[in-house]
Amino acid sequence: MSSQANYPPGHTRNPTVPAERTPSATWIALLVAVTFFMENLDATVISTALPQIAEQFGKAPVDLNIGISAYLLAVAIFIPLSGWVADRFGTRRVFSLAISLFTLASLWCGLSHSLESFVAARVLQGIGGAMMVPVGRLAVLRTTEKKDLVKMIAVITWPGLVAPILGPPLGGLIVTHASWPWIFYVNLPLGLIALAWALWMVPKGTAENTRPFDSLGFLLLAGACAALMLGLEWLGGSEHLGTGIALLLGGAVLAVLAIRHCRRHPTPLLPLGPVSIDTFRVSIFGGSLFRVAISALPFLLPLLFQVGFGFSPVYAGTLVLAVFAGNLAMKPFTTAIMRRFGFRQVLLVNGLIGVASIAACALFSADTPWPMVALVLFIGGLSRSMQFTCYNSIGFADVPKDRMSEASTLFSMFFQLGMGVGVAAAALLVRLSMSVQHHAAHAQPSDFRVAFIGIAVLGLIALVDAVKLPSQAGAQVLQR
Structure with a gap:
């Protein structure tokens, strides 16, 4: 992309003012945050509605995880293509087309009457999602000073952290008071607003020299x-x-x-040069494995509460809101904690807390007092928020400006692939437990316990990468 690709037509950058504080960069970051929220909300909003959708399609609820995995898989596959397409056809055109595709696919999802049609619509949604976020994230990264990187990444990525938690209760409310297609119809007005915003704010951004495909x-x-x-x-x-x-x-x-x-x-298409940077490599490998564990929870918890314990969709979704409360409560303290203790120590100590909170979910039963359930999920939300921001921030801490494009594309692919693998791995563990324990018809609470323990082990393995980090890793982005 050209150097002016990050500014609206007619805008002149003041070299004495940090780029991220100009109105254009700030508004673009907020727009990217909105599209990131839409993308990740649709990844998990159907989790509470899986039993209802499965009943209409004549399938078992756990089999409907393909609707989540297909979406995340399509996002992961087409993210490497997003940078090249944006350079070839222009940022505004690709971004606007992606929002349009995502919105139309949402309409198709709601109109689906078979699992095959539903999965095809979810794949189309994923393709649109793959083109929305990486281009916008890159525009913000290129205009952000290192010392403000944590703050700007938080603006972009926090909606992606919140959306998977808001998804289950929102889905529960919709299927209880309306019907499951409205889960996707709510994207229509959001998509139209985002499209108008993109056409007005995002510059064309056509590259001068387009690399061959x-x-x-x-x-x-x-x-x-x-x-x-x-x-x-x-x-x-x-x-x-x-x-x-x-x-x-x-x-x-x-x-x-x-x-x-x-x-x-x-x-x-997918440059691997940034992998040689230690902090980026930790965010890609250890961070992706931890995201597998993180992304499994919004899928497992609503199914445990509904299928395993027989709770209503609204009650199940309300319990999961405790994780969101933890995410929200941690945000004001995230930067201060990272500056006080450094990336390495926070990743290790906070990671252990997160792993323990995941394993504790295996102890839940239908008779567990709801305040105890909420407390465990709240602590998990605190840890989840901190670990998520840590991995996302340290990933770009030592990446030079001229390699941000490569790093952003690679990071986006691993980010989405980790989320997709998390859902698939969780469903796999549940199915394996059902097979071993001969639970042919429906998953039992014991099957979900196996899944929670397995996911916690993955999160523990992810921390091995963080152990190898030097104590001052990524210090330059933590300077005041």
Whole structure:
């Protein structure tokens, strides 16, 4: 993108004023936050409505996780394409088209009468979502000073943290007082507002020199993501066990080939250069594994409360709001805590608290007093918010300005892929437990306990990367 791609037509940047404080950058950041909220809300808002949707489609509730996974998979596959498409056709045009596609796909979701049609609409939604956020995030990152990086990333990413928690109670209210299609119809007015905002505020941003499209890289990356996600989906069912294993192996092979290709290609679709930066690598690998654990909770908790305990959708969604309360309560203290103790210590100590809160969910029963449930989820929300901001901030702490485009594309792909794998892994653990314990018809509370313990173990493994960080890692973005 050109250097003026981040400013509206006619705007002149004052070199003495930090870029993120100009009206254009601030408003673009808020617009990106709105689209990020829409994208992540739709990733989880259906979790509370899964039993109702499954009943209409004649499927088991746990089988409807493909509607979540397909959406997140499509986002992960098409994110690497977003940077090239924006450079080729212009930021405003791609961003506006993505919002339009997302909004129309939401309408299709609500009109679906079969699982196949529903999944196809969710894939189309995911493609639109993949084009919305990365381009906007890059525009903000390029105009932000290192010392203000934490603040601006919080503006962009906090809606993505809040949306998965607001999704279940919002979905519960909608399916209780209306019907499940309205979960998607609420996107129509939001999409129209965002589209008008984008056409007015976002500059064209056409690049002067467009790099050639790396078609082989796209095919390898898309094939690896699709095979790995589908392999996790099918591994949980005994009738598809062989196919699931074959897909996982095939996905691993394609991933290795994709990495080799991206390292050797002169203009790869997914540049891997930023991975050599220690702080970015921790955010990508350890951070993605922890996001797997984080993203599994908004899927598991509503199903545990409804399918396992028999609670109503509204009551289940209200309990999950305790996580949101924890997210909200932590926000005013996040930056101060990171400045006081540093990234490494916060990631390790806070990560252990988060892992313990996930494991504690395995102790829930239908008779557990609701204040105890709310307290555990509130503590988990506190930890979740802190860890999320830490990983997102340290990821760009040491990335030079001229490599922000590469880092943003790579980060966005791993971010969404981690969320998709989290949902798929949670469903896989539930299905495996059902198979071992011979719960053929419906998942029991014991099946969800297995899933919570498994997800907590993944979160614990994620902290190994943080142990290797030096104590002063990312210190420059924590300076006042």
